[in-house]
Amino acid sequence: xxxxxYYGIDVGxxxxxxxxxxxxxxxxxxxxxxxxxxxxxxILPDIMRSLPGPAAGAALAVPGAVLPDGTxxxxxxxxxxxxRPSEEFTALTGIPxxxxxxxxxxxxxxxxLGGGKGFESILFVALGTGVGAGVVLDGTIRNGARGAAGELxxxxxxxxxxxxxxxxxxxxxxxxxxxxxxISRLAAQAGFPGMTSKQIVDAAAAGDxxxxxxxxxxxxxxGRGIAGACAIIDPEAVVLGGGxxxxxxxxxxxxxxxxxRYCFHACLGTEIRLATLGSDAGMLxxxxxxxx
Amino acid sequence: xxxxxYYGIDVGxxxxxxxxxxxxxxxxxxxxxxxxxxxxxxILPDIMRSLPGPAAGAALAVPGAVLPDGTxxxxxxxxxxxxRPSEEFTALTGIPxxxxxxxxxxxxxxxxLGGGKGFESILFVALGTGVGAGVVLDGTIRNGARGAAGELxxxxxxxxxxxxxxxxxxxxxxxxxxxxxxISRLAAQAGFPGMTSKQIVDAAAAGDxxxxxxxxxxxxxxGRGIAGACAIIDPEAVVLGGGxxxxxxxxxxxxxxxxxRYCFHACLGTEIRLATLGSDAGMLxxxxxxxx
Numbered sequence: 309x310x311x312x313x314y315y316g317i318d319v320g321x322x323x324x325x326x327x328x329x330x331x332x333x334x335x336x337x338x339x340x341x342x343x344x345x346x347x348x349x350x351i352l353p354d355i356m357r358s359l360p361g362p363a364a365g366a367a368l369a370v371p372g373a374v375l376p377d378g379t380x381x382x383x384x385x386x387x388x389x390x391x392r393p394s395e396e397f398t399a400l401t402g403i404p405x406x407x408x409x410x411x412x413x414x415x416x417x418x419x420x421l422g423g424g425k426g427f428e429s430i431l432f433v434a435l436g437t438g439v440g441a442g443v444v445l446d447g448t449i450r451n452g453a454r455g456a457a458g459e460l461x462x463x464x465x466x467x468x469x470x471x472x473x474x475x476x477x478x479x480x481x482x483x484x485x486x487x488x489x490x491i492s493r494l495a496a497q498a499g500f501p502g503m504t505s506k507q508i509v510d511a512a513a514a515g516d517x518x519x520x521x522x523x524x525x526x527x528x529x530x531g532r533g534i535a536g537a538c539a540i541i542d543p544e545a546v547v548l549g550g551g552x553x554x555x556x557x558x559x560x561x562x563x564x565x566x567x568x569r570y571c572f573h574a575c576l577g578t579e580i581r582l583a584t585l586g587s588d589a590g591m592l593x594x595x596x597x598x599x600x
Numbered sequence: 601x602x603x604x605x606y607y608g609i610d611v612g613x614x615x616x617x618x619x620x621x622x623x624x625x626x627x628x629x630x631x632x633x634x635x636x637x638x639x640x641x642x643i644l645p646d647i648m649r650s651l652p653g654p655a656a657g658a659a660l661a662v663p664g665a666v667l668p669d670g671t672x673x674x675x676x677x678x679x680x681x682x683x684r685p686s687e688e689f690t691a692l693t694g695i696p697x698x699x700x701x702x703x704x705x706x707x708x709x710x711x712x713l714g715g716g717k718g719f720e721s722i723l724f725v726a727l728g729t730g731v732g733a734g735v736v737l738d739g740t741i742r743n744g745a746r747g748a749a750g751e752l753x754x755x756x757x758x759x760x761x762x763x764x765x766x767x768x769x770x771x772x773x774x775x776x777x778x779x780x781x782x783i784s785r786l787a788a789q790a791g792f793p794g795m796t797s798k799q800i801v802d803a804a805a806a807g808d809x810x811x812x813x814x815x816x817x818x819x820x821x822x823g824r825g826i827a828g829a830c831a832i833i834d835p836e837a838v839v840l841g842g843g844x845x846x847x848x849x850x851x852x853x854x855x856x857x858x859x860x861r862y863c864f865h866a867c868l869g870t871e872i873r874l875a876t877l878g879s880d881a882g883m884l885x886x887x888x889x890x891x892x
Contacts (some may be wrong), residue, residue: 314621336812370807371640375868381866396804429745443832445737445742449834449836450722450737450834451832452834452835452871453721453834453835453870454866454867455834455866456830456831456834456864456867457832457833457865458832458864459831459832459834459864459866460831460832462831462864463828463831463832464824464828465829466758467824467862473788476864476865477865478862506792514687532756532759535756536755536756536828536832536833538748539748539751539752539754539834540735540749540752540829540833541742541744541749541833542604542743542744542745542747542748542749542751543745544740544745570756570759572748572751572768573749573768573769574665574673574746574748574751575746575748575751575879578745578746
């Protein structure tokens with residue numbers, strides 16, 4: 309059994325989601341709280357104690373840039389600096405381990421099993437507190453030379469929009485408009501402070517014209533950013549995930565319309581689809597990545 | 601001999617450049633004029649008549665989008681509509697033939713033999729009448745699902761800059777600022793009509809402050825576009841080619857500075873290099889592509 313058993317481990321800022329895959333089937337999944345105290349040094353031991361036994365392999369999906377050699381270049385949300393968590397995991401458990409960026413792992417899961425099923429090359433976009441993204445070409449995750457492939461959230465749309473700096477230190481990034489935080493910020497600018505992105509999108513979908521303008525601005529920015537990414541990699545399809553995308557077709561169709569407005573003419577016809585794996589995507593993708 | 605002989609054929613709007621490679625060595629190169637009369641129907645026969653004999657393979661580099669199945673989706677400069685020139689070439693010559701976009705072929709040559717030598721993954725940017733680009737990842741050209749990968753020239757930087765429409769029909773594309781045409785347009789806007797991009801860059805390099813402002817604007821736009829592309833694919837290096845880049849380090853350093861201002865922090869350190877193969881890049885790249 310052990311020869312065909314893999315752990316997919318999505319290490320989030322509050323919860324670690326773990327899945328056990330045997331013979332290609334998800335047999336069990338569970339979670340453990342993420343203990344970010346002491347520089348996150350308890351995270352891997354806590355994961356280890358929750359595992360039911362040995363396995364042929366595992367992969368960690370982490371919220372940070374992963375270099376080609378497996379070095380993780382800081383995970384602020386976990387308290388980790390520059391580290392090599394896959395080696396530490398193997399030292400603790402004896403299980404061979406790989407490491408991948410969480411949005412990239414989710415992209416792989418959505419391409420193989422979710423909203424991108426049937427396509428070999430997709431751009432996956434996760435709309436959460438930030439805008440994460442992952443590039444899968446010919447069925448393979450692209451990390452880039454510095455772990456920065458798929459950083460769609462930091463494609464600069466308008467450097468002159470200096471009202472607020474992005475977390476990256478620049479201005480006018482896609483993330484400043486299309487993340488949950490970005491949508492709330494746009495609503496506050498329009499005179500509706502203190503609303504969550506879900507409240508804003510729900511009110512817009514229910515007919516609030518002023519808030520629909522806010523959502524339109526967010527989708528215009530996101531569609532333009534996706535059009536820019538497609539001018540570089542021209543994937544077969546784009547898959548939208550994350551909390552904001554749970555507004556479903558109301559949101560998706562606005563992004564598709566904006567994409568169609570801005571995309572290079574040869575990219576017209578590229579479909580923007582919804583993700584289907586929800587918050588399991590990172591865990592499932594890391595299991596797939598562990599399997600090679 | 602014939603078993604190791606390949607033709608690399610760069611089909612440009614005024615000249616077709618042809619190279620003969622045997623045992624991996626460029627033995628000879630020549631050119632024939634491009635006859636675009638009658639929908640470009642004489643182009644392939646003219647090429648055929650110039651070939652010294654049979655070969656194991658050939659590749660055509662063409663100025664248009666190439667779909668994954670080898671269909672060319674219009675080459676306006678050649679008079680070609682939707683066609684399959686590699687099949688026509690093989691029917692005429694008996695030589696197996698592939699087809700590739702010209703900027704993508706040049707990207708492959710620069711990665712293997714030119715400014716990107718030593719890197720497996722590069723973004724190549726060709727500054728000419730337009731802005732062409734090619735993406736090589738792990739030594740392989742990426743065409744994209746619709747032949748639109750590497751269309752950096754049509755990444756939209758500023759949709760509100762509606763002073764002039766891009767050839768693609770949109771506004772504020774990278775090409776509107778950083779192509780030879782774009783630089784001339786920026787100079788005209790600044791009160792210097794009728795200058796070529798070479799005259800503008802040369803005058804700026806010689807100390808003309810007003811024209812240096814124009815070049816700075818072009819390089820700012822190009823650096824921001826390249827930073828956007830690198831946020832998606834994160835190549836090891838960027839290679840700048842085409843006529844405008846012949847201004848050398850004066851131009852390159854300005855693009856590098858703009859890239860460094862706009863790039864995602866993990867991409868800092870990505871070098872912008874100069875192409876070294878000049879106008880042979882497309883011909884050499886198609887020979888490499890013919891060889892597999």
